[in-house]
Amino acid sequence: MLLDTASLYxxxxxxxxxxxxxxxxxPVNAVRGxxxxxxxxxHDHRPTHLVACMDADWRPQWxxxxxPSYKAHRVAEETSAGSPDEEExxxxxxxxxxxxxxxxxxxxxxxxxxxxYEADDVIGTFTGRAEGPVDIVTGDRDLFQLVDxxxxxxxxxxxxxxxxxxxxxxxxLREKYGVDGAGYADMALLRGDPSDGLPGVPGIxxxxxxxxxxxxxxxxxxxxxxxxxKSKLTPTQRRRLDEARPYLAVAPTVVLVAGDVxxxxxxxxxxxxxxxxxxxxxxxxxxxxxxxxxxxLTTLSE
Numbered sequence: 001m002l003l004d005t006a007s008l009y010x011x012x013x014x015x016x017x018x019x020x021x022x023x024x025x026x027p028v029n030a031v032r033g034x035x036x037x038x039x040x041x042x043h044d045h046r047p048t049h050l051v052a053c054m055d056a057d058w059r060p061q062w063x064x065x066x067x068p069s070y071k072a073h074r075v076a077e078e079t080s081a082g083s084p085d086e087e088e089x090x091x092x093x094x095x096x097x098x099x100x101x102x103x104x105x106x107x108x109x110x111x112x113x114x115x116x117y118e119a120d121d122v123i124g125t126f127t128g129r130a131e132g133p134v135d136i137v138t139g140d141r142d143l144f145q146l147v148d149x150x151x152x153x154x155x156x157x158x159x160x161x162x163x164x165x166x167x168x169x170x171x172x173l174r175e176k177y178g179v180d181g182a183g184y185a186d187m188a189l190l191r192g193d194p195s196d197g198l199p200g201v202p203g204i205x206x207x208x209x210x211x212x213x214x215x216x217x218x219x220x221x222x223x224x225x226x227x228x229x230k231s232k233l234t235p236t237q238r239r240r241l242d243e244a245r246p247y248l249a250v251a252p253t254v255v256l257v258a259g260d261v262x263x264x265x266x267x268x269x270x271x272x273x274x275x276x277x278x279x280x281x282x283x284x285x286x287x288x289x290x291x292x293x294x295x296x297l298t299t300l301s302e
Contacts, residue, residue, distance in 0.1 A: 144181060
């Protein structure tokens with residue numbers, strides 16, 4: 001089981017009241033909410049291995065170099081060359097992230113972030129290397145591109161907390177979007193995604209993109225149809241796709257999750273007892289983690 005950790009703690013932050021605080025008054029709603037999420041996921045799905053995948057760089061420069069608008073609207077502060085830009089996040093969430101990291105480390109849940117890559121890329125690389133079934137837990141539809149029924153790779157997409165999950169397999173993707181996992185990335189880059197600053201091809205939305213992919217197979221097939229005057233593209237579609245060639249030449253590199261992240265050596269086995277009980281006891285007392293942490297530890301020990 002691979003966790004898109006930021007996606008989950010953002011959901012926890014907005015789903016758990018900010019009145020949940022540590023003894024010193026620091027909000028810990030994201031921390032406790034995430035612990036409750038992980039407890040529920042482990043209890044319901046019993047993974048043998050668990051990795052909390054992190055954004056070491058939420059807006060990698062190599063993606064920005066290709067599409068400068070990539071996540072540009074989320075930048076709170078630009079930093080010097082070579083340093084990641086600061087992401088705009090709620091004031092009371094950012095102080096909770098180091099607490100989350102410390103608690104995960106003390107519990108013994110593998111936590112992996114790699115410089116220059118997003119959590120999506122870490123998830124993509126772990127998924128590609130997996131020898132058995134993989135469940136990806138994320139509220140980010142971009143990762144639907146990793147769904148593969150033959151390899152038993154699916155996305156558990158939270159609809160309400162993590163108690164109600166959309167189990168996303170290829171049947172669901174075909175039903176909702178008209179594409180399979182491999183086709184989802186092509187559809188996404190054609191339609192664009194304002195939340196990620198991807199412009200897409202003007203005039204081509206989700207349904208049109210799905211129809212084009214059904215007719216021509218993939219992005220390469222669609223662009224071959226643009227060059228084939230005998231193809232059944234409408235004049236407007238042909239013109240718009242032709243004009244979008246500079247974008248379409250680089251968009252796949254930006255949209256596709258990386259599969260070659262240099263992952264560190266890490267023990268991904270689900271822990272059954274704390275890695276550092278003393279540190280965990282200190283963290284629990286300082287941040288008032290109470291029942292949320294205890295429920296996780298009890299579930300892990302079962």
